[in-house]
Amino acid sequence: MQDKISLAGDLGSGKSTVSDILIERLGAEYYSTGRIVREIASRYGMDVKDFNVYMETHPEIDHEIDDGLKALSDVDKFLIIDSRMAWHFTEGTFKVYLSCDIETAAARIMGANRVGEHAASLEETVRDTRARRESEKKRYFDQYGQNIKDLSNYSLVLDTTYASPEEVAETLTAAFDTWKSDRTYRRCMLCPERLYYEDDAAEVPSVEAFAEALDRGEDIPEIKVFERDGDFFVLEGVESVLAYSLNMACHIPCTLIEEPSDSTDKKYVRMSNSL
Numbered sequence: 001m002q003d004k005i006s007l008a009g010d011l012g013s014g015k016s017t018v019s020d021i022l023i024e025r026l027g028a029e030y031y032s033t034g035r036i037v038r039e040i041a042s043r044y045g046m047d048v049k050d051f052n053v054y055m056e057t058h059p060e061i062d063h064e065i066d067d068g069l070k071a072l073s074d075v076d077k078f079l080i081i082d083s084r085m086a087w088h089f090t091e092g093t094f095k096v097y098l099s100c101d102i103e104t105a106a107a108r109i110m111g112a113n114r115v116g117e118h119a120a121s122l123e124e125t126v127r128d129t130r131a132r133r134e135s136e137k138k139r140y141f142d143q144y145g146q147n148i149k150d151l152s153n154y155s156l157v158l159d160t161t162y163a164s165p166e167e168v169a170e171t172l173t174a175a176f177d178t179w180k181s182d183r184t185y186r187r188c189m190l191c192p193e194r195l196y197y198e199d200d201a202a203e204v205p206s207v208e209a210f211a212e213a214l215d216r217g218e219d220i221p222e223i224k225v226f227e228r229d230g231d232f233f234v235l236e237g238v239e240s241v242l243a244y245s246l247n248m249a250c251h252i253p254c255t256l257i258e259e260p261s262d263s264t265d266k267k268y269v270r271m272s273n274s275l
Contacts, residue, residue, distance in 0.1 A: 002078040003180060005172075006086035008148065009098030010230070011129050012105025014160045014168065018098065019080045021169040026080075031072065033065050033083040049128055052135040059143050084136060084148050094179050096172060097154040101161050101194060102126055102133075102230060151227055151256055155185055159232075159251065162191040162272075167250045188225065189251040190232055192241050193272035195225065197234040210243035223252060226259040233268055235260065241271065 005022070007015050016032065023030050040061065041051035055061050069089035072081060087095040100108075106125040133149075140148050151157050156175045160168050171189055179185040210220040223237035234241055235257065244252040 001076055001092070003176075004072070004077075004079045004081060004090060004093045005096060005176060006081045006083065006090055006093035007096050007098065008084050008087055008154070009096075009160075010100045010102075010105055011132055012102075012108040013098035013100040014108065014165055015082050015098055017165045018160070018168050018172065019082050021165055022080050022172065025169065025173065026078065028078040028080045031079055031081045031083070033069070033086075035082075036065060036068075049132055049135075052132055052139070056135065056139045056142070062139070062143060085140060085144070085146070087153055088144065088146055094156070094176050095154040096156045096158060096175075097151060098168070099151075099157055099159050099161075099190075099230070099232075102129055104161050105129055151188070155179055155187075157188040157190075157256060159190040159194050162193045163250050171251045188232075188254040188256040190225065190254050192245045192249065192252050193270075195232050195234050195241060195271045196268040197238045197241065197271060199267045199269050203239055206239040207242045207246065210240055211246040214243055214247050223254045224257050225254045226257050226263065228259055228263070233259075233263065235263075245271075 005028070007019060009015050016034070019030055019032070022028060037051070038048060041048050044051060044054070046054060066085065066089055069081070069083060069086050072079060072086070073089075073091040081090055081093065083090075086093060103122075103126060106122055106129050109129060110122065110125050137147065137149055140146055146153075156172065156179075158168060158172055158175075163171075175185070175187060175189070213220050220240045220243060221237050223240050224235045225232045226235060227233075232254075237254075241252060
């Protein structure tokens, strides 16, 4: 049985664009539940936002799509499966979640100009995107008891906010190669500009020393992050983050942990505002 990649993620995170690159590079076939949903919504005469709300009370539509995902488990083909729930229904996949901050996602959705998927302004599209995210999260939890935003479900969490589709595909492909030899692989790869950190100055000598260590191919201290409402916060390893940034890293390896109980008492600033 050939390996398969299940690709979930935020609206506007670039799943279809990255899938196109992976298909060309890896010789896989493409399966997209998003396209199926858009086709059904069109038949119902609804835009995607309204159709997502409609599906909350019409689970038979999801169940029809889910049966197709389950059947893919026995298909002996190398597939890229673009779907919110393939990680759950299709067995043995490399489970990837593409993450993107909501403002960037909304701008991409507007740029794609898909009928019924964006509003007239960026501000309205941000609101609509947030509403669609919450609608999907509610629908899947109500039907299956699964939280599609629980990032511990995935083998790879991969940030697309400040990375080109080609860079995303390159990082994903390298992680996929590692996963094929180690099915316990778990990694969070984030763009450094996306991260928030405590509003305290990092130790400059440590940053410089770590950057030099990276140049020599040596390990540096682990970066631990937690996620809250789609944003990522550095709990440990801010000097390592800055060292990767000095070395112009597109993605940096992080370990995803649960949010500490005292995190809301701390002040965080976004790394993009200080780099």
